[in-house]
Amino acid sequence: MPSLFDPLTLRDLTIPNRIFLAPMCQYQCEARDGVPTDWHLVHLGARAAGGFGLVIAEATGVLPEGRITPQCPGLWNDEQANAWRRVVEFGHAQGAKMGIQLAHAGRKGSTYRDFEPGKSGTVPLEDGGWETFGPSAVPFPGLATPTEATPEYLAQVVEAFAAAARRADAAGFDVVEVHAAHGYLLSEFLSPLSNHRADGYGGDLAGRARLLLEVVDAVREAWPVGKPIFVRISATEWTDGGFTVEDATEVARMLRRHHVDLVDVSSGGNVLAKIPAAPGYQVPLAAAVRQAGLPVSAVGLITEPKQAQQILDDGSADAVALARAALREPSWPLRAAAELDCDACARYPNSYLRGRWPAVEPVR
Numbered sequence: 619m620p621s622l623f624d625p626l627t628l629r630d631l632t633i634p635n636r637i638f639l640a641p642m643c644q645y646q647c648e649a650r651d652g653v654p655t656d657w658h659l660v661h662l663g664a665r666a667a668g669g670f671g672l673v674i675a676e677a678t679g680v681l682p683e684g685r686i687t688p689q690c691p692g693l694w695n696d697e698q699a700n701a702w703r704r705v706v707e708f709g710h711a712q713g714a715k716m717g718i719q720l721a722h723a724g725r726k727g728s729t730y731r732d733f734e735p736g737k738s739g740t741v742p743l744e745d746g747g748w749e750t751f752g753p754s755a756v757p758f759p760g761l762a763t764p765t766e767a768t769p770e771y772l773a774q775v776v777e778a779f780a781a782a783a784r785r786a787d788a789a790g791f792d793v794v795e796v797h798a799a800h801g802y803l804l805s806e807f808l809s810p811l812s813n814h815r816a817d818g819y820g821g822d823l824a825g826r827a828r829l830l831l832e833v834v835d836a837v838r839e840a841w842p843v844g845k846p847i848f849v850r851i852s853a854t855e856w857t858d859g860g861f862t863v864e865d866a867t868e869v870a871r872m873l874r875r876h877h878v879d880l881v882d883v884s885s886g887g888n889v890l891a892k893i894p895a896a897p898g899y900q901v902p903l904a905a906a907v908r909q910a911g912l913p914v915s916a917v918g919l920i921t922e923p924k925q926a927q928q929i930l931d932d933g934s935a936d937a938v939a940l941a942r943a944a945l946r947e948p949s950w951p952l953r954a955a956a957e958l959d960c961d962a963c964a965r966y967p968n969s970y971l972r973g974r975w976p977a978v979e980p981v982r
């Protein structure tokens with residue numbers, strides 16, 4: 619059996635294969651109340667039915683101002699948790715494990731969704747936007763200048779992550795992923811380019827990682843001991859003077875000591891940079907971070923089953939996550955099973971069995 623289809627056990631959770639659906643913003647809470655909708659049920663449900671081992675729901679605000687856009691989901695109240703439960707139960711019924719990415723957007727909050735006709739950048743207050751917070755009053759290019767977060771506000775953020783984790787458990791999620799990548803709040807704190815603080819949340823790497831570690835500790839307290847915690851990081855900023863892969867590996871060591879179970883290794887997003895995007899371009903980052911001694915997932919232009927299998931064979935990662943390929947092909951894992959010549963690896967819903975991918979002809 620190709621190891622892409624080996625189960626992955628983390629704490630008491632066994633994920634049925636090594637193919638994760640990466641978190642992807644959908645901007646589909648049209649009521650702007652952070653309550654997931656039928657869209658989330660169909661979008662995530664289709665990929666659960668499509669054979670993904672772990673389906674990770676998109677960046678979900680732990681506070682209203684922690685959303686990226688007004689149409690992003692949240693998990694700061696029970697109405698949201700109840701709506702998520704329906705999505706989780708459907709995913710479980712398809713045999714998938716279900717995760718959710720908990721996020722605070724920081725200085726990149728209150729933006730228009732990328733497909734809003736004729737509008738971009740920061741949503742002004744009069745159009746339903748909000749004041750944003752960051753480590754320092756330094757804006758992301760083209761967005762509003764954030765307010766420097768006070769230590770009191772940071773304590774609220776830490777508690778909000780913990781409360782969201784409790785609600786994620788009540789909704790039945792198997793995994794929470796703390797979003798510390800792509801230039802959102804926790805990532806802004808990690809980077810010397812956006813964090814210019816002089817207090818205990820800035821300065822050296824330990825200071826810049828303090829907020830992330832406080833969040834992780836609070837989530838660990840709030841989240842059942844048998845369920846794993848993931849953290850997504852940007853393992854490089856692709857910019858001189860920014861957060862480096864060496865920093866990322868050091869942060870992963872800290873996360874291991876703070877009982878994190880897997881690091882999801884992405885990159886970029888905190889500053890404008892030229893990113894050398896090419897097939898598997900972030901895999902070497904995952905391989906480097908894996909040296910910290912905890913499981914990692916690789917993401918970024920992983921599109922072909924043999925490519926995904928090779929990443930595991932090379933020992934670069936313990937799992938792969940797919941985003942855009944899964945938008946165009948919700949049942950990518952079912953095709954992967956056929957292409958890797960393991961018909962038995964595919965988890966088809968009964969109703970779809972007659973549409974199985976044909977076995978691949980052996981190469982002669």
Ligand SMILES: Cc1cc2nc3c(=O)[nH]c(=O)nc-3n(C[C@H](O)[C@H](O)[C@H](O)COP(=O)(O)O)c2cc1C
Nearest residue numbers: 640641642643676677917918919920940941942943
């Ligand atoms: C539509 C869309 C929405 C995304 N939203 C998120 C998100 O909510 N959280 C996150 O960490 N990354 C997000 N990403 C990044 C993906 O998770 C992934 O890391 C990136 O797209 C690279 O993987 P890919 O080449 O397979 O698409 C998003 C990507 C896309 C295409």
